[in-house]
Amino acid sequence: MIHFLNVIKRYEETGDVLRNVSFDLERGEMAFLTGHSGAGKSTLLRLIAVMERCTRGQILVDGQDLSLAKESQLPFIRRKMGFIYQDYKLLNDRTVFDNVALPLIIAGYGHQEVTRRVRASLEKVSLQGKEKKYPLALSGGEQQRVGIARAVVNKPPIIIADEPTGNLDPELSAEIMQLFRQFQQVGVTILIATHDISLISQLNQRVLKLDHGQLVVS
Amino acid sequence: MKRVNKNRIKKDPPIKQVKPEKRQTTLAGGTVLDKFNAYRDLHAQALFSSLGRMLSTPFNSIMTIAVLAISISLASGFYIAVVNIHQLTGNLQTSSQISLFLRDEVSDVHAKKLSENIRDNQSVQTVQLISKDQALAEFKEYSGFGSAINVLKKNPLPIVIQVLPNNTLTDKQSLTDLLKSFQQMPEVDFAQFDLQWVERLQAIVEVAQVFATLLNILLSTAVLVVIGNTVRLEFYSRRAEVVISKLVGATNGFIRRPFLYTGFWIGFISGVSAWFIVTILMLILRGSVERLSGLYQGDMHLLFLSFPETVFLLFISSLLGIMGAWVVLFFELRSNKLQ
Numbered sequence: 001m002i003h004f005l006n007v008i009k010r011y012e013e014t015g016d017v018l019r020n021v022s023f024d025l026e027r028g029e030m031a032f033l034t035g036h037s038g039a040g041k042s043t044l045l046r047l048i049a050v051m052e053r054c055t056r057g058q059i060l061v062d063g064q065d066l067s068l069a070k071e072s073q074l075p076f077i078r079r080k081m082g083f084i085y086q087d088y089k090l091l092n093d094r095t096v097f098d099n100v101a102l103p104l105i106i107a108g109y110g111h112q113e114v115t116r117r118v119r120a121s122l123e124k125v126s127l128q129g130k131e132k133k134y135p136l137a138l139s140g141g142e143q144q145r146v147g148i149a150r151a152v153v154n155k156p157p158i159i160i161a162d163e164p165t166g167n168l169d170p171e172l173s174a175e176i177m178q179l180f181r182q183f184q185q186v187g188v189t190i191l192i193a194t195h196d197i198s199l200i201s202q203l204n205q206r207v208l209k210l211d212h213g214q215l216v217v218s
Numbered sequence: 219m220k221r222v223n224k225n226r227i228k229k230d231p232p233i234k235q236v237k238p239e240k241r242q243t244t245l246a247g248g249t250v251l252d253k254f255n256a257y258r259d260l261h262a263q264a265l266f267s268s269l270g271r272m273l274s275t276p277f278n279s280i281m282t283i284a285v286l287a288i289s290i291s292l293a294s295g296f297y298i299a300v301v302n303i304h305q306l307t308g309n310l311q312t313s314s315q316i317s318l319f320l321r322d323e324v325s326d327v328h329a330k331k332l333s334e335n336i337r338d339n340q341s342v343q344t345v346q347l348i349s350k351d352q353a354l355a356e357f358k359e360y361s362g363f364g365s366a367i368n369v370l371k372k373n374p375l376p377i378v379i380q381v382l383p384n385n386t387l388t389d390k391q392s393l394t395d396l397l398k399s400f401q402q403m404p405e406v407d408f409a410q411f412d413l414q415w416v417e418r419l420q421a422i423v424e425v426a427q428v429f430a431t432l433l434n435i436l437l438s439t440a441v442l443v444v445i446g447n448t449v450r451l452e453f454y455s456r457r458a459e460v461v462i463s464k465l466v467g468a469t470n471g472f473i474r475r476p477f478l479y480t481g482f483w484i485g486f487i488s489g490v491s492a493w494f495i496v497t498i499l500m501l502i503l504r505g506s507v508e509r510l511s512g513l514y515q516g517d518m519h520l521l522f523l524s525f526p527e528t529v530f531l532l533f534i535s536s537l538l539g540i541m542g543a544w545v546v547l548f549f550e551l552r553s554n555k556l557q
Contacts, residue, residue, distance in 0.1 A: 079467035089462050103466040110252035111259060
């Protein structure tokens with residue numbers, strides 16, 4: 001589902017941030033991306049989201065070469081992925097419902113379909129009944145679950161999470177990991193960047209470890 | 219951070235690549251009607267939410283709209299002024315009357331005879347004789363110098379014969395020939411077209427028209443720039459929303475839409491305000507203009523902005539709003555900066 005082949009990302013100011021990174025993530029596979037701060041985790045995720053392009057090498061997402069994709073195709077590539085962030089990236093002036101509905105509205109779903117899917121998605125993360133609340137009125141764990149509901153509402157084949165439990169206590173973290181396991185079981189490919197070692201050891205999944213831009217464990 | 223130039227680095231041989239889906243559509247799921255409804259809802263939502271956002275910051279909005287309304291009313295006010303003056307000189311254009319000023323020594327009797335002779339001329343339609351006394355009476359009445367003239371011992375005004383050439387004489391050359399033939403008469407001191415000053419006035423109006431056009435272009439550019447800048451500031455204040463929308467797969471078109479509507483509203487509301495400003499100014503002016511018109515026995519009516527002109531005004535100001543927003547968004551979205 002996600003293929004990296006000899007990917008190099010070079011910045012003029014800081015040099016190579018990713019060096020010859022190669023790995024394959026198959027459909028329905030779950031993996032942790034780990035490494036010290038500045039090892040290149042965020043850069044790798046940004047390449048997958050096509051917020052930046054790699055300097056050299058090849059990245060395929062769902063069979064599509066990201067470096068060949070035209071600017072106008074990028075929105076449609078991004079719709080295949082659900083992104084989850086440490087800081088949630090919610091719109092605080094919109095209700096929970098509107099936040100979760102955003103990917104559906106962008107994709108052009110009709111009103112009824114949007115309502116149905118948003119309800120189902122919120123139910124999955126146990127936030128039913130909070131549709132009309134605003135994000136800032138929710139706890140950190142709840143906000144993160146809104147972020148997850150938004151990431152999965154469009155039923156994307158890929159979920160990318162950047163430190164999804166960074167702001168949460170261990171109990172909530174475990175809950176959220178449980179959610180990820182559920183998505184994995186229905187065939188979603190999941191890549192989670194984290195440096196939470198205990199989390200990784202709990203879940204016995206594949207680990208991709210970056211060290212100064214090189215993949216050391218895969 | 220800038221990307222390193224890709225071309226400098228040799229590319230790896232590509233690995234297997236699956237063809238992307240042939241056709242990627244903006245809309246997903248549902249029947250055609252559903253998609254249409256969803257699309258219509260998007261537009262309606264953008265239309266009203268952009269208006270709502272403007273109303274939520276009334277002070278900023280009023281300031282911007284005031285500046286724009288004044289610019290637009292300047293442009294359209296100047297335009298309507300030119301239209302009014304044009305109408306005035308347009309009415310005058312129809313007369314190609316010639317005035318013959320007779321020599322002082324010509325008697326009233328002789329003048330009457332002369333005017334009858336002129337009347338017999340085939341290229342003359344009507345002739346009117348204005349005696350010295352008539353001229354003086356008229357002058358007293360309209361010039362406001364009545365008491366000053368009473369002081370004079372002798373009537374200084376000449377006898378005038380006003381000649382209206384035949385309608386068949388329309389070209390300038392034959393009119394000038396007619397004028398010359400009058401000029402050569404021994405009784406005539408000098409002859410002149412009454413419309414000469416009209417021609418001069420028309421030339422001045424033409425200059426004013428060109429000036430109005432240039433002013434309109436200049437002010438339209440100002441409107442474009444002001445709206446563009448307002449939309450740019452709005453874009454930056456909603457940057458988080460733009461980034462998040464992009465990350466969940468929004469196309470540039472989707473991101474652009476609400477801002478284009480913001481541009482539209484600013485332009486449209488400014489246009490409406492400008493219409494009110496111009497109309498109120500003209501209502502204030504109307505009294506004075508009518509008094510002026512009465513003094514000149516004219517039947518000049520102040521022309522207000524007509525219905526088509528009003529529609530045009532609103533259309534252009536809305537269009538300028540959309541264009542200003544579009545240009546700014548084009549440059550903001552062209553660079554794929556997401557943070």
